[in-house]
Amino acid sequence: xxxxxxxxxxxxxxxxxxxxxxxxxxxxxxxxxxxxxxxxxxxxxxxxxxxxxxxxxxxxxxxxxxxxxxxxxxxxxxxxxxxxxxxxxxxxxxxxxxxxxxxxxxxxxxxxxxxxxxxxxxxxxxxxxxxxxxxxxxxxxxxxxxxxxxxxxxxxxxxxxxxxxxxxxxxxxxxxxxxxxxxxxxxxxxxxxxxxxxxxxxxxxxxxxxxxxxxxxxxxxxxxxxxxxxxxxxxxxxxxxxxxxxxxxxxxxxxxxxxxxxxxxxxxxxxxxxxxxxxxxxxxxxxxxxxxxxxxxxxxxxxxxxxxxxxxxxxxxxxxxxxxxxxxxxxxxxxxxxxxxxxxxxxxxxxxxxxxxxxxxxxxxxxxxxxx
Amino acid sequence: xxxxxxxxxxxxxxxxxxxxxxxxxxxxxxxxxxxxxxxxxxxxxxxxxxxxxxxxxxxxxxxxxxxxxxxxxxxxxxxxxxxxxxxxxxxxxxxxxxxxxxxxxxxxxxxxxxxxxxxxxxxxxxxxxxxxxxxxxxxxxxxxxxxxxxxxxxxxxxxxxxxxxxxxxxxxxxxxxxxxxxxxxxxxxxxxxxxxxxxxxxxxxxxxxxxxxxxxxxxxxxxxxxxxxxxxxxxxxxxxxxxxxxxxxxxxxxxxxxxxxxxxxxxxxxxxxxxxxxxxxxxxxxxxxxxxxxxxxxxxxxxxxxxxxxxxxxxxxxxxxxxxxxxxxxxxxxxxxxxxxxxxxxxxxxxxxxxxxxxxxxxxxxxxxxxxxxxxxxxxxxxxxxxxxxxxxxxxxxxxxxxxxxxxxxxxx
Numbered sequence: 001x002x003x004x005x006x007x008x009x010x011x012x013x014x015x016x017x018x019x020x021x022x023x024x025x026x027x028x029x030x031x032x033x034x035x036x037x038x039x040x041x042x043x044x045x046x047x048x049x050x051x052x053x054x055x056x057x058x059x060x061x062x063x064x065x066x067x068x069x070x071x072x073x074x075x076x077x078x079x080x081x082x083x084x085x086x087x088x089x090x091x092x093x094x095x096x097x098x099x100x101x102x103x104x105x106x107x108x109x110x111x112x113x114x115x116x117x118x119x120x121x122x123x124x125x126x127x128x129x130x131x132x133x134x135x136x137x138x139x140x141x142x143x144x145x146x147x148x149x150x151x152x153x154x155x156x157x158x159x160x161x162x163x164x165x166x167x168x169x170x171x172x173x174x175x176x177x178x179x180x181x182x183x184x185x186x187x188x189x190x191x192x193x194x195x196x197x198x199x200x201x202x203x204x205x206x207x208x209x210x211x212x213x214x215x216x217x218x219x220x221x222x223x224x225x226x227x228x229x230x231x232x233x234x235x236x237x238x239x240x241x242x243x244x245x246x247x248x249x250x251x252x253x254x255x256x257x258x259x260x261x262x263x264x265x266x267x268x269x270x271x272x273x274x275x276x277x278x279x280x281x282x283x284x285x286x287x288x289x290x291x292x293x294x295x296x297x298x299x300x301x302x303x304x305x306x307x308x309x310x311x312x313x314x315x316x317x318x319x320x321x322x323x324x325x326x327x328x329x330x331x332x333x334x335x336x337x338x339x340x341x342x343x344x345x346x347x348x349x350x351x352x353x354x355x356x357x358x359x360x361x362x363x364x365x366x367x368x369x370x371x372x
Numbered sequence: 373x374x375x376x377x378x379x380x381x382x383x384x385x386x387x388x389x390x391x392x393x394x395x396x397x398x399x400x401x402x403x404x405x406x407x408x409x410x411x412x413x414x415x416x417x418x419x420x421x422x423x424x425x426x427x428x429x430x431x432x433x434x435x436x437x438x439x440x441x442x443x444x445x446x447x448x449x450x451x452x453x454x455x456x457x458x459x460x461x462x463x464x465x466x467x468x469x470x471x472x473x474x475x476x477x478x479x480x481x482x483x484x485x486x487x488x489x490x491x492x493x494x495x496x497x498x499x500x501x502x503x504x505x506x507x508x509x510x511x512x513x514x515x516x517x518x519x520x521x522x523x524x525x526x527x528x529x530x531x532x533x534x535x536x537x538x539x540x541x542x543x544x545x546x547x548x549x550x551x552x553x554x555x556x557x558x559x560x561x562x563x564x565x566x567x568x569x570x571x572x573x574x575x576x577x578x579x580x581x582x583x584x585x586x587x588x589x590x591x592x593x594x595x596x597x598x599x600x601x602x603x604x605x606x607x608x609x610x611x612x613x614x615x616x617x618x619x620x621x622x623x624x625x626x627x628x629x630x631x632x633x634x635x636x637x638x639x640x641x642x643x644x645x646x647x648x649x650x651x652x653x654x655x656x657x658x659x660x661x662x663x664x665x666x667x668x669x670x671x672x673x674x675x676x677x678x679x680x681x682x683x684x685x686x687x688x689x690x691x692x693x694x695x696x697x698x699x700x701x702x703x704x705x706x707x708x709x710x711x712x713x714x715x716x717x718x719x720x721x722x723x724x725x726x727x728x729x730x731x732x733x734x735x736x737x738x739x740x741x742x743x744x745x746x747x748x749x750x751x752x753x754x755x756x757x758x759x760x761x762x763x764x765x766x767x768x769x770x771x772x773x774x775x776x777x778x779x780x781x782x783x784x785x
Contacts, residue, residue: 252781252782252783255783256782256783256784263784264783264784266777266783266784267783267784267785269774271783272773272774272777272778272781272783273770273773273774273777275776275777275781275783276714276772276773276774276776276777276781277773279711279776279780279781280711280714280715280776283689283708283711283715284682284685284686284689284711284715285685287685287688287689287692288681288684288685288688290688291684291688306684309680309681309684312677312678312681313681313682313685358670358674361673361674361677361678362673362674362677364677364680364681365667365673365674365676365677368656368677368680369656369660369667372653372656372657372660
């Protein structure tokens with residue numbers, strides 16, 4: 001997310017401006033509030049617009065209808081979605097694209113990537129985390145050439161909005177990634193509503209669900225899992241960076257205009273110092289996120305550690321800033337009408353998605369120790 | 373003490389010239405490393421542990437002279453004043469290698485190397501630059517800073533030291549405090565009030581070069597919480613400063629003082645952050661080797677990794693600042709150095725306290741101090757106490773936070 005151009009020459013500032021302009025219209029706080037109040041699972045007009053503008057095609061390779069761009073461009077999208085607290089299942093969809101690109105065979109790539117890149121399909125992926133235990137979902141050989149899934153998969157981010165699920169399953173002693181198309185395969189994904197209404201978790205239950213063998217990714221499951229975890233960490237770190245900056249700006253505006261005791265409350269030193277602390281934390285976490293994105297884009301050997309560190313720091317800073325934003329706004333910040341709670345809830349969910357703060361810190365420590 | 377003769381005998385075998393290899397970064401690094409390996413005495417920490425003040429001063433002067441011989445005392449200065457005009461990539465290498473070699477900190481020369489040039493480049497006369505920058509580079513002149521006063525700390529602009537013009541001199545009376553290395557200084561960067569009637573207190577202040585050997589200057593060391601006496605009080609009793617030692621215009625001192633202070637938040641922290649990075653890596657490697665108990669203590673281990681991530685962010689902030697300066701040397705971002713200073717000092721406090729906690733009761737035992745060992749002496753309580761130098765000096769963090777809120781965030785005064 002460094003300013004200027006990515007290595008591919010795309011003007012990131014122009015991309016950012018374009019995305020921000022669209023979102024300020026299509027995912028304004030009013031529209032986001034309306035979506036969340038309606039308890040929807042997918043904002044279809046916003047999704048269609050994102051597809052039309054090519055945001056979902058950025059990451060897919062050119063042979064499959066994509067633009068073949070990388071982490072730098074994606075990070076811009078994630079950060080802007082975070083700024084707008086937009087209800088859009090981009091992360092799950094991009095994770096499926098990434099998994100197919102890394103571990104799918106030619107037929108699988110040709111069958112799925114173009115439809116994901118075009119926004120015909122939204123995706124959701126098993127909730128990974130640093131150091132997470134193996135999944136309970138099992139994969140076994142089924143009748144004929146097919147495979148059979150058994151078990152329950154919880155915590156599918158935006159799972160009920162997804163047309164395709166990419167699930168990690170145990171196969172004997174090993175692990176496999178399996179594609180499931182709920183509508184086709186007769187699987188129902190129930191929505192587990194989260195307090196953050198811009199997203200939700202899904203639960204999928206499998207009782208001897210038979211799938212064609214071509215749904216199993218042939219690539220090394222652990223390698224795919226690691227790549228997806230790092231991708232998710234960068235995405236959430238970027239979302240956190242965008243959201244934290246947005247709610248901080250909203251809060252500063254309020255402190256400059258809200259008057260008590262005959263002056264703007266932003267003139268009080270107790271509040272100034274808190275804002276300065278937040279600003280320094282935003283700058284520090286911002287440069288770390290930017291470096292993590294740059295390292296992912298250049299394929300640096302330390303990219304994984306930076307991605308985990310960026311998620312740990314940026315999600316913590318987002319939570320801290322969003323929490324204090326409510327307090328700094330006072331009563332108005334505690335109301336349903338004000339956007340403060342949208343950011344606070346998104347920040348708290350971000351902290352836990354794809355592993356909590358402790359898991360990320362421990363993941364970083366493990367990588368540091370391995371290199372020490 | 374005979375430091376000079378105690379160095380590695382191989383120093384005599386060849387002349388090192390890293391700056392001649394400037395165009396090839398790998399060769400430059402190799403030469404800096406070879407020089408450090410040859411010149412840094414392996415036992416300098418042991419020799420500076422509990423050393424006398426005279427030995428410490430002699431060692432500092434020796435180390436500064438060694439750095440000067442290979443052009444690495446003032447490589448960041450412009451070529452016109454005896455520097456090498458090196459850019460960020462070379463500076464990174466120098467600091468990384470210095471940290472790697474655990475070379476001594478040239479503490480006594482910090483004002484000479486950073487604050488003085490930051491002040492004179494933009495505001496000094498050519499005569500002043502020629503005379504005083506050359507004095508640092510060629511004669512190892514030591515400078516101190518005379519800003520704070522007993523009644524003017526955070527409210528620096530309220531300072532009362534008075535300078536009155538009488539013919540070709542200013543006659544100065546007053547008292548300065550917290551002047552590091554004042555006892556060894558040849559010169560002092562001095563702020564004094566020239567116009568007590570100015571409507572704004574900032575508008576009546578001028579900036580002078582004070583010769584510490586001038587009649588009427590009395591220096592008294594102040595013992596600090598660490599037990600050392602690095603700080604000094606300076607008493608000024610009818611001290612005469614020639615008009616030619618006024619920096620900039622009369623009554624324009626306040627703005628010039630800001631460029632002095634910005635030095636404190638830039639390159640100096642750059643070097644310290646490289647040393648900090650080295651320390652964290654070494655601490656983790658030690659813990660791995662010894663299978664330290666804290667690695668299995670979730671709270672302690674995560675506190676370490678949080679500090680590590682913050683250290684990585686600090687280094688990235690410094691690189692962003694260096695790139696900013698390299699792109700536009702005159703722009704000189706005013707906000708990034710302030711973020712860096714606060715972030716660094718708070719991290720330093722947190723990490724030195726972390727090490728102190730790990731030390732348990734034995735960390736409380738009094739140990740001799742390694743003079744010039746910086747913040748990584750391994751003497752946990754000393755390193756912790758010394759971290760206050762960074763949260764208080766150069767503008768207390770509380771003052772800087774108000775500044776950030778008002779100037780960077782636009783919150784009303």
